[in-house]
Structures are given as structure tokens and as C-alpha cells.
Amino acid sequence: MTAVNVNDRTATEKAETASRSGTSAAPHKTTYREALREALREALNTDGRVFLMGEDVGAYGGCFGVSLGLLEEFGPERIRDTPLSESAFVGAGIGAALAGMRPIVEIMTVNFSLLALDQILNNAATLLHMSGGQLPVPLVIRMTTGAGRQLAAQHSHSLEGWYAHIPGLRVLAPATIEDARHMLAPALADPDPVLIFEHGTLYNASGELGPAAEPLPLDRAAIRRTGTDVTLITYGGSLPKTLAAADELAAAGISAEVVDLRSLRPLDDTTIIDSVVRTHRAVVVDEAWRTGSLAAEVSARIGEQAFYSLDARVRRVCSAEVPIPYARELEAAALPQVADIVTAAREAVG
Numbered sequence: 287m288t289a290v291n292v293n294d295r296t297a298t299e300k301a302e303t304a305s306r307s308g309t310s311a312a313p314h315k316t317t318y319r320e321a322l323r324e325a326l327r328e329a330l331n332t333d334g335r336v337f338l339m340g341e342d343v344g345a346y347g348g349c350f351g352v353s354l355g356l357l358e359e360f361g362p363e364r365i366r367d368t369p370l371s372e373s374a375f376v377g378a379g380i381g382a383a384l385a386g387m388r389p390i391v392e393i394m395t396v397n398f399s400l401l402a403l404d405q406i407l408n409n410a411a412t413l414l415h416m417s418g419g420q421l422p423v424p425l426v427i428r429m430t431t432g433a434g435r436q437l438a439a440q441h442s443h444s445l446e447g448w449y450a451h452i453p454g455l456r457v458l459a460p461a462t463i464e465d466a467r468h469m470l471a472p473a474l475a476d477p478d479p480v481l482i483f484e485h486g487t488l489y490n491a492s493g494e495l496g497p498a499a500e501p502l503p504l505d506r507a508a509i510r511r512t513g514t515d516v517t518l519i520t521y522g523g524s525l526p527k528t529l530a531a532a533d534e535l536a537a538a539g540i541s542a543e544v545v546d547l548r549s550l551r552p553l554d555d556t557t558i559i560d561s562v563v564r565t566h567r568a569v570v571v572d573e574a575w576r577t578g579s580l581a582a583e584v585s586a587r588i589g590e591q592a593f594y595s596l597d598a599r600v601r602r603v604c605s606a607e608v609p610i611p612y613a614r615e616l617e618a619a620a621l622p623q624v625a626d627i628v629t630a631a632r633e634a635v636g
Contacts (some may be wrong), residue, residue: 298325313496319489321467322428326390329470330360333388336474339366339375340392349394350430354420376402376427380410380479383425393429396483397443410479411454415545422477426470431459432485432523432573432598433621439609442617444573446483446522447580450550456480456504457551461525463491465548476504483602485523507554508616509561513543516631517561519584520571521547524622528571531627540635550580559591566597567634571622576604601630 310486316324329336338353344367347354357365368375374395379391393399399406406427414422433442440449450457456478460466466484473480510525511532524548532542545561562568568588572581585600606620 290610312455313494315492316463316495317489318463318466318484318491319350319352321463321495322470323354323356324495325467325470325627326353326356327359329390329474330356330364330386332471333474335388336384336390337364337366337382337387338390338392339368339379341368341370341375341394343367343392343443350484350486352484352489353392372398372402373405374588376405377409379425379427380405380413380423383423383479384413384421388424388426390426390428390470390474393427395437395441395443395486396429396431396445397440398431399427399445403456406449406479406481407452411452414478415454423479424474424477425479426473427479428484428619430486431483432487433605433610433617434487434523436612436614436617437486438612442610444575444605446481446550447572447574447578447583449481450553450580450583452551454478455551457483457549458504459483459485459522459548459550460463461485461488461520461522461546461548462510463493463495464498464504467495469500469504472502472504480504482546483522487523488526491526505549505552507548507557508546508555509543510546511542511544513541514568515541515565516569517543517545517558517565518569518571518627518631519545519547519558519561521550521580522573524571524573527624528627531624531631534624535594535629535631537582537633542631547584553584553587555587555591558588562592563595564587566595568596569601569603569627569630569634571603571627573605573622575607576602577607579604598634598636601634603627603630 343353344357372484379389380387410423518528535542570581570584581602603622
């Protein structure tokens, strides 16, 4: 299971070393990967009930280097390498949460989460309801999702929309360094199980990171760019492509508003609908397959709540409905690209 490419996992070691003793309140240059690590470190330092468990999270530092160095800081009781059995260690995380701990479970890639689907769907998501409110499951499960890294069909799924279908779960998709850094604390404070999907292409993204100005809401979308002509709705690894498409559209005189969903369950209908009412057009960008996708759900909600505000039908830009190819050119052809988003937006604007 450790065959995933990790050549880039120790990038920017100086920044990692500087933050080793704690988190800085001053803005500083960092990466998405290091922001996740800062969030983990803060959680471990703040609450003795928090521990991290998963395959290779300890001595190896995590398949994608997110937990690098945490074993040396916090020891094997709190940074726990597990056997290669997702059903077993996700089940152990559920048990620990029921017993009052605050476990963070790392699943290497989203396809492996299918081996723990029974635990997630039939236990974590249902216990609070089936116990009449007596058994909350304050569990956080992190996993890498998405394609674009030549990892072929086995490691390139975008299944977060599947999990967003399940009542009892909260599903998050941090697309920015700020969200990667500041989503974990409120997720750990939530009494329900929270799934955090980290797109694999974002780990090396870099930028300035400052302290959270206020507690980060876990049920609100974010407007990443304002516009007047068309609303581009996306999340996770598709956000950089969508912002690049908005830049191209601006150069052509089309003003695109970009909405980052951030929370996939619950969806923030208010932000989505308010934006579409302003622009009168919508394009939904989703790396998952089109059929039965999260893009389909967002499109349906726009049709239900903003039909008479639309000046054009809602467009969707999704992946080709094939297993994601390994070859670089074929993989790129199967995934939503900037040009596809631009074309869909131009069609919507007419």
C-alpha cells in the first residue's frame, strides 16, 4: 500500500523545522501539507485525548508526508501505526471515540476507505441516531482523494460525493492552505464523525498562512472570487483550475464568480443560490464522474431554488466516465481542465 509516490513529501523542511515547537501567530510561508501538519500538532498539543492512527503515519511520516516528525514529538502512544486493515483501524477509531477519546484516523487514499465502508456507514454514521442521542462518535477521518498524479485507476478516485450522500456524517474538502490549517480543530470539536478529503495535487501548494481571524465554520461555502456574469461552483483540487478559468474569462470580458463549497455535507445552499441569483448562470465543476455526482445534486438544488433566476441551463464539467488512465495525456483528457471550464462558462454566457 506504500507504493504511492512520496518523493516530494519532505519539501520545505526549513518551514517544518521552524514550526516544530508550535504554531506561529505571524503570517508565514508554508505548504498545504505543512498546514495540515501544523493543525495536527496543535490538536495533539491542545488536547490529550487526541491521537493519530493509520498506515505508516508514524516512522514513515505518512504516505504523503503529512505526519512527518510527529512520532518523534509525541511518541507511539499518540502517533500509532496500524496493521493494513482499514476495517480494523477505522473500527478501533470508532471505539476510541465512543470511549471519550478524540481519534484522527488517516486512510491512505480514498479507494482504501471502501474496505471500511461498513464501519463508516453502518456504525460511525448511525450510532448517535440508533442510540437515541446517547452515543456520539467524535471521530475525524482524513483521506487523500482525486486524480492528476498518474496513480492509475486504483488510486485516482473522487468518491467524496458518495460519502456526502450519507446522513450522520459531516464531509469537508479543504481546497486552500487556510482551510487545511484551520478545519481540523472545529472538526474535532464536532460530536459527529467528520470526513476530511485532501486532494493529492494540493499537498505541494504553497502560500502565506496567517492565524484564523475567527472560528472556521464547517457548514459554509466561500466565495473565492466575486463576479457578475456566471457562477463557477467547485471544491477541493478543482478550485485552482476554476480560478485559472476565471482569470481567462476575465481577459475575455466575462466576470466569473467562484464559489468553493468547502463543506460537501451539509451543502451551503444559501451561498450557492445567492450567487446564482446575482449572476443568473451556473457551471458546476466536479472531478467525480458525472452520473450520480455531487455536481448533479448541486445542479438539482439550483433548479429547485433558483429556476426563475437562470438565464441559461446549468452546465456541469466532470471527469470522463472511465477508470482514470495511467498515461499522462489520457489522464489529462479524462479530467476537467481549465479549457473545459472556460468553454462551459462561455456557453452559459452565450
